[in-house]
Amino acid sequence: MELKWITLKTVFLLLLASGSRRGEIHSLSSEVDHTADWKEVTFKPKPGFVSKTELRSKGASAFEGFTLRALSSVVGPDLPADRSLCPIRALKVYRSRTKELRGDRELLFLSYKPGHTTDIKKNTVSGWVQKLIKRAYKHPNAKACELCNYNTRDIRGMAASWASRGTFPWRVS
Secondary structure (H helix, E strand, O other), X not given: OOHHHHHHHHHHHHHHHHOOOHHHHHOEEOOOEEOOOOOEEEEOEOOOOOOHHHHHOOOOOOOOOEEEEOHHHOOOOOOHXXXXXXXXXXXXXXXXXXXXXXXXXXXXXXXXXXXXXXXXXXXXXXXXXXXXXXXXXXXXXHHHHHHOOOOHHHHHHHHHHXXXXXOOOOOOO
8 A cells, every 4th residue: 555545544543543633643753652562552742742722721731642542452353344444553554664754753644745854734634634535435425425525623523423422424335
């Protein structure tokens, strides 16, 4: 798979699994803490990151990161398609593919464009999510096509609502 799609998939899965904002995903440090078996990974923002909520609300706590568990500890061996949607699995592939490109950059996510050596921006994360959704729905029904018109903030809110209800109104065909 091309680095572009590995990058977009990893960003998208981390957004969904963590419920984090695009700015928080953008700020993640390339240094992650993980258990020896990669069953659990802790993500932290790069030093000095100030979150959107911290800026706007007095007394709001700073974004300190999040911890995710691998799906392999939850799904059975008969569900390989579900394991391919594991954010930890995607992260391991992403880190392996970007190891030589990383250099001394502190951010977890790098541009997949050849020769691009500056850090990505928060808006880049939003664009990646939109590109991935459009690709996922090559032949969408009308409801699924509506999702392509939402921004990252709206998608984050919808994902949290769907997760709390245990529903997802659109099916990928």
